[in-house]
Amino acid sequence: MKDPRMTSTLSDERILDLIEAYGADPAAFPEAVSDAAARRMAEAPGLFAKALDDARRLDQFLDLVPETEVSASLRDSLLASAPKPKRAARPEIRLRRFLPGWLPAGAVASLVMGIMIGVNVSLPSSVASAQTTDDADAVMYAALGFGDLDLMSEAAE
DSSP, rough: OOOHHHHHHHHHHHHHHHHHHSSGGGGGSSSSHHHHHHHHHHHHHHHHHHHHHHHHHHHHHHHHHHHOOOHHHHHHHHHHHHHOOOOOOOOOHHHHHSSSSTHHHHHHHHHHHHHHHHHHHHHHHHOOOOHHHHHHHHHHHHHTTOSSSHHHHHHHH
16 A cells, blocks of 8 residues: 555656656656656656656667676676675673773772761761770771771770
């Protein structure tokens, strides 16, 4: 079934392009526009006369050219030498495929910022008392994954 939007109207320039591309016979035009083009050419024959005459002369000249037979061996050798399509690469199942490149850098930056803010926030409270300093150090060492805090506190004294 033809699309009514395609066959309802064609511009004269489009019909001239069709004549130039497909020749003088509207039956050779694409099916979606052939009926509309034939109707428009019948409505204004003078408008398309020169283009149709040129296309008919070219069609007659092309009819004089003999058809060539391609041997099976030539066809097979051409097909064999033609570039082969690349096989589809196996999709990677890596996490990097799903994450943007900047995400690991952002995670590291936020970790460093968190540690620095944590250390800087704990410093003013450590000035108030020695006990608070020890608590702040304990939290910081525990967050950084150091082992026994008591051993480190004793070594500092």
